[in-house]
Amino acid sequence: MQLRDFIKECHNRSIFKLLSIYIVTAWVTLQVLSVVIEPLKLPQNTVTYFIIISLIGLPIYMLVLWNARLKYKSHQGDDSLMDSIKKEINFKKGYFFSTTIIGGLALFASVLVFNQGLSQNASEIPIEKSNTIAVLDFENNTGDKSLDVIGKMSSDWLIHGITEHDAGQVISPKTIKNYSDLMGVPMNAQFDIKFLGKLLKPNKIITGSFYNVNKDLIFNCVIKNASDNTILEAFPSIKCSIDNPVKGIEEIKQLVLTYLLQDGDKRLILQENPPRYEAFQKKITADANYDNQELYIKLLNESIDLDSTYFEPKVLRVQHYYNNGDYKIADSLIKIIGSNPKLSKRQKNLLLFCEALIDGKNDRIYRHWNQEYIIAPFHLESNSTEMVLLTEFIYKPEKVEEVFNIIPTSDLVIEDCEHCKYRYFMMGLAYNNLEEYDKTIALLEPICKIIDDRSIDFTLMHAYIKENKLENLRDFISKKSLLISNQQKINYFNFIGKNSLLVNNKELADEFFSKSLSQNGGLSQSLAEANYYLGDYAKTVELLQPLLNHDQKSIITTLYLALSKYNSGEQKEAMELLNSLDKLRNNYDYGDVDYAYSQFYASTGNLEKAINHLMTSVAKGNTYLIDNFQYDPLLLSLQNHPNFKKAFTFWH
Incomplete structure (x- = not known):
């Protein structure tokens, strides 16, 4: 039988109509199930089971149709009995072949639905986190009905702030009331708890209340998890004059906004109560301008001025002054932070980290910071x-x-x-x-x-130098060199020269030190170092003596001047210069003076004194940079000393 004849015969026997009844019935039932599954507390996989049963039931339904409606169809029309029998046999073959194909497809689809809907562990199913927030009017507990407007004002203020700062998609009290009217359920706490999370499916619910004490209003606000009504955040009570409720509402908004904008990564919150949003915003802007240190510290100070309880910018301010070498300022700021007896455990750990920085205890620095790093x-x-x-x-x-x-x-x-x-x-x-x-x-x-x-x-x-490339x-x-200033060229050339000495390539070193001297307008210190490594000690002294006369606290100037005099045969003057470094020792030198002593003694052949001062430098908090220790040509003679490697394991 041709396909066209088969389809025509199916139409004549109302097969498509009968199949459509099954499909429509299954579809309507599926829609009803998806709506009532939660109110009736049916298992979550009920819909999946129904889809599988409906798919498997389709070929079974077709077999039932054959036995009940199609098998005994009587001979009609002008065809002979033999033609009618032949047509019936061909139709039967086509019908059962179609049923087999549909049954196979239904079985395949059922297996797919089973694998996706049932066999997959619920914990493996990715769930998209909603950012929808339901905001309710604050409850008036003052007993004064004229103050009901403050409850509405509170929710409106929060909605405006959340929307303005894109902190979430808001469901307003008006929308919630429309749903309550539609459901025929009065707007009360029972409605909020029982139906709000299920019908509108917000991620969070913001609710609150206010009451009066004498002439003051006390605002309370909480953020709840909409799925189980548990409290995610209970903000501290806010007190304001009853004549100025906007002040209290604004304080609540500041706290809520900060919580919502930090909620994506709560591990980064360093305090129990969120700071004022304006202060938080200043801190975020400071982070974005980290490369502009002047603006960065200005914004951190403004953040602290806006909220004196905001802990994070205080720590960042300490780190800023430490990184810029203003150790005394950093130390005094740490003492101010430490005077607060109400620091949390995490805040105390960060304070200990800052104290370890000032003390130059590198092992403690890492230990305390690593606790913070593990969190985020x-x-x-x-x-x-x-x-x-x-x-x-x-x-x-x-x-x-x-x-x-x-x-x-x-x-x-x-x-x-x-x-x-x-x-x-x-x-x-x-x-x-x-x-x-x-x-x-x-x-x-x-x-x-x-x-x-x-x-x-x-x-x-x-x-490149180490690989001889x-x-x-x-x-x-x-x-x-096409993009940088002459002084920057000198810095680059000197670096190449020093690193060439580390691989005993004096020819390459001399080439680049000479390039430094060919630049116009270079700083005397940089030019003096190039002259020193080229062996022109007299020129080095000529360049450095005026610098030292101007700034007697420069360790690097004193060192190179002492070395130049020593190599020029003026050992007594060299040692006097070297010993003058002792005047520069203080609580914040972090081994710089002892490191300079180590450089001098290593360059003049006294390796035991050099290694002793080097280890003292490490113990005082010196750090391993790109231009010291194994990268320092002045310590080249020390690198084969049996104790040199101990400098790198001191803090292990």
Whole structure:
């Protein structure tokens, strides 16, 4: 039988009509089930079971139709009996073939539905988090009906703030009332708890109340989980004059907004009660301007002025002054923070971290910070700080790559990300510390084409020198020289010269130190260092003596001047200069003076004194940078000393 004849015969026998009854009935039943499943407290997989039963039932229904309606169809029409029998046999074959095909498809679909809806563990099913927030009018507990308007004003104020700052999609009290009228349920606490979460499906519910004490209003506000009505956040009570309720409502809005905007990553919240939103906004803006240190500290100060209880900007302010070498200011700020007896456990840990920074105890610095890092390893600032501490403070370069790889670099816009630069710098420096220079080159070559950062450039150039890729080095510095000032060129040339000495390539070193001297307008200190390494000690003294007369607190100037005089045969004057460094010792030198002593003695052949001062420098909190310890040509003679490696494991 031709397909066209088969379809025509199905139409004549009303098969399509009978099948449509089954399909429509199943569809309507499915829609009803999806609506009543929650009110009737049916199992969540009820709909899945019904779909499977409906699919399997379709071929069974077709078989029932054959036996009940189609099997005994009598001969009609002008066809002969034999033609009618032949047509009936052909139709039967077509019908059962179609039933088999539909049955196979229904079975296949049932298996798919089963795998997706039943066999998959509920914990593996991704659930999209809703950002919908239901805001209710605040309940008036004053007993004065004329103050009901304050309850409505409170919800309106919150809705405006949430919408303005894109903190969520709001369901207003008016929308909730429309639903309550539609359901025939009065607006009361029972409605809120029983139906709001199920009907409108918000993620959170904001509710509150207010009452009066003498001439003051006391506002209370909580944020609840809409699914189970548990309290997510109970804000501290806000007190204001009954004549100025807007002040109290504004305070509530500030707290709610900060909570909602931080709620995406609650691990970063450092205090029990959210700060004022305006203060929080200043801190966020400061984070975005980290590369502009003047604006950064200005915004942190403004954030603290807006909310004196806001802990995080206080810690960031301490770190800012520490990083800029203003250790006394940082120390005094730590003492002010520590005077608060109500610090949380986490706040106390961060305070201990700051105190360890000031004390120069690198092991304690890392231990306290690592507790913070474990809480938020994917936070960019936390992650980059962890890398800095591992590389520069406790010297564990083998652990840096694991931290670096936690945050996918493909998701970051490196040009606009100051902490990204630190991460790449630390990763490259760690590779160099591990003598895996090929990894440094592979990592930093493409990065240097995107961003302009001297530390990253220096790290890459060191790897080129160590791998003897001098052609790559010359190509890199040739292109870089087109973009930087003469003083910057001197800095780059001097760095190449010093690192060339580390691999005993004096010819390359002399070439680049000479290039430094060929630049116009260079700083005397930089030019003096180039002259020193070229062996022109008289010129070095000529350049450095005026600098020391102007600034007698410069350790680096005193060191190179002392070395130049020593190499010129003026040992007595050299030792007097060296001993003058003792006047620069203080609680915040972090081993700088002892490190200078180590450089002097290593360069003049007294290795035992050099190693002793080096270890003292480490114990006082010196850090492992790109230009000291194994990267310092003045310590080159010390690197084969049996105790030199102990400097790198001191904090382990």
